Amino acid sequence: SQQGEEDPQALSIQEGENATMNCSYKTSINNLQWYRQNSGRGLVHLILIRSNEREKHSGRLRVTLDTSKKSSSLLITASRAADTASYFCATVSLGGFKTIFGAGTRLFVKA
Amino acid sequence: EPEVTQTPSHQVTQMGQEVILRCVPISNHLYFYWYRQILGQKVEFLVSFYNNEISEKSEIFDDQFSVERPDGSNFTLKIRSTKLEDSAMYFCASSLTAPSGGYEQYFGPGTRLTVT
Numbered sequence: 001s002q003q004g005e006e007d008p009q010a011l012s013i014q015e016g017e018n019a020t021m022n023c024s025y026k027t028s029i030n031n032l033q034w035y036r037q038n039s040g041r042g043l044v045h046l047i048l049i050r051s052n053e054r055e056k057h058s059g060r061l062r063v064t065l066d067t068s069k070k071s072s073s074l075l076i077t078a079s080r081a082a083d084t085a086s087y088f089c090a091t092v093s094l095g096g097f098k099t100i101f102g103a104g105t106r107l108f109v110k111a
Numbered sequence: 112e113p114e115v116t117q118t119p120s121h122q123v124t125q126m127g128q129e130v131i132l133r134c135v136p137i138s139n140h141l142y143f144y145w146y147r148q149i150l151g152q153k154v155e156f157l158v159s160f161y162n163n164e165i166s167e168k169s170e171i172f173d174d175q176f177s178v179e180r181p182d183g184s185n186f187t188l189k190i191r192s193t194k195l196e197d198s199a200m201y202f203c204a205s206s207l208t209a210p211s212g213g214y215e216q217y218f219g220p221g222t223r224l225t226v227t
Contacts, residue, residue, distance in 0.1 A: 030211040035218075042202060043154065043218040050213050088154065092210040097142070097159035097167035099210050104153060 006089055010106045019076045021105040023089030024069075030092045032065055034074050037086045037104070046074075046087075081111040113137045115219035117203050123225045124193055132188045132222045134203030143186045144204040144216065145178065147171070154202065160186065161209070193226045200224075 006023045013019055023032070031050045035043040049056045049065045049072065056063045062075040076083055088104045116135045124130050136143050145157040158168040160178055177189045186205075190197055200221045208214040 031213045033215065040200075042220040043204075045215040045217070048213060048215055090154075095211050097144075097161070097210055098156045098169065099144070099146075099216065100156065101146075101154040 006087070006102045006105045008105055009103070010108070012108045012110065013079055015079060015081055015109055015111050017079055017109075019079050019083070019107055019109070021074045021087050021089075021107070023072045023074070023102055025072075025089075025091045025100075025102075026070065027091075028094050029067075030094050030096070032063075032072050033090045033092075033099070034061075034063060034072075035088045035090060035101075037088065039085075043088070076107075079107075079109045081109050083107060084109045113217075115203055115205055115217050117201075117219035117222050119222060120220065121223045121225070123227065126195060126226055127192050130190050130193055130224065132190075132201050132203075132224070134186045134188075134219055135184050136186055136203065136205030137217055138184070140205035140207050140217070142166075142206045142209055142216075143178075143180065144206075145188045146202045146204065146218075147199040148202065148221075149199045157188070159210075166209075190224075193224075195226050198224055198226045 033048045034046045047058045049063050060077045065072045086104045086106050088101050090099045090101045118133045143160045148154045156169050158172045159166045175191045179187050202221045203219040204216040206216045
């Protein structure tokens with residue numbers, strides 16, 4: 001079944017450093033999205049990249065997508081303590097309505 | 112900025128009881144979803160709803176679950192006879208177009224359901 005899986009499962013960095021999270025999936029997708037979730041809170045949509053796109057930027061976020069490897073990465077540059085959260089990739093299959101979330105990467109940014 | 116709202120924020124119920132979780136999606140959105148997240152686990156898709164009918168559902172969404180859009184603004188998830196394993200955070204989401212259309216989903220803050 002289609003599934004997004006992130007690595008690493010947990011990441012601890014110092015404020016100001018860059019954080020890179022990776023996601024792999026199994027089936028053909030229409031688009032891939034990244035979400036952030038603060039502890040016990042709802043999901044916040046960060047960025048969406050379509051299957052025909054290779055790279056996308058939004059502020060301090062940079063997302064890449066390699067459909068041949070079925071993988072994506074999320075880079076957060078110049079991290080801040082406020083970036084501490086769990087980050088999930090989510091995929092939508094071609095023509096589907098179901099969004100499949102990965103297990104997430106827990107990012108901890110130390111001030 | 113428009114947002115998805117959910118009520119209640121926390122619901123405690125006894126096993127076997129019926130619960131209704133309520134959501135108010137963003138007003139011009141056409142697609143509606145329910146997800147759940149068991150503590151410490153990934154977010155799981157339950158169901159999508161469009162044009163007053165279910166467009167897709169997961170294996171989790173069995174006969175104990177139902178969804179309804181009773182009026183132009185509310186979207187509800189009913190669990191007929193709750194089980195201990197239904198304890199989770201339930202998220203409602205809405206979007207303007209289908210997910211495959213590349214439009215983001217907006218999530219509500221969630222309802223924490225505790226079944227005792």
